[in-house]
Amino acid sequence: MASELGKAMVNFIAVFHRYSGQEGDKFKLSKAELKALLNSELGGFLGDAKDPKAIDExxxxxDMDGDGQVNFQEYICTTTGLTMACFGSYKVKMQRSESFINHCTL
Structure with missing residues (x-):
């Protein structure tokens, strides 16, 4: 049976591949694929990414390598950054003795 962390790692990969490759390279996210992923998977954290300028930014x-797509490494860097931000929020909430689970659920 997989551990919680193991399941989370598999989920990071599965979510990436659920959206990648719909418009070309199955190992990269196009701008449209990234927009779909952000809206569906991270809307609770980022709000709806409907503004075309916001998506461009x-x-x-x-897109660290400048190829116009987001590869898995770039995606993981992003989700890691968001996880770190969520941990920062968790730390503040725990210091205030508030429930993290209620604060950080989608």
Whole structure:
């Protein structure tokens, strides 16, 4: 039976591949695929990414190699950063003795 962390790692991979490759390279996210992923999977954290300029800015920030797509490494860097931000929120909430689970659920 997989551990909680093992399940989380598999889930990171599965979510990436659920959206990647719909418009080409199955190992990269196009701008449209990234937008779909952000809206569906991270809307609770980021709000709806409907503004085309916002999507362009997000893509520019994530696309470290400048190829116009987001590869798995770039995606993981993003989700890691969001997880770190969530941990920061968790730490503040725990210091205030508030429930993290209620604060950070989608």
């Amino acid at each position: 997000i893509m520019k920030a994530l």
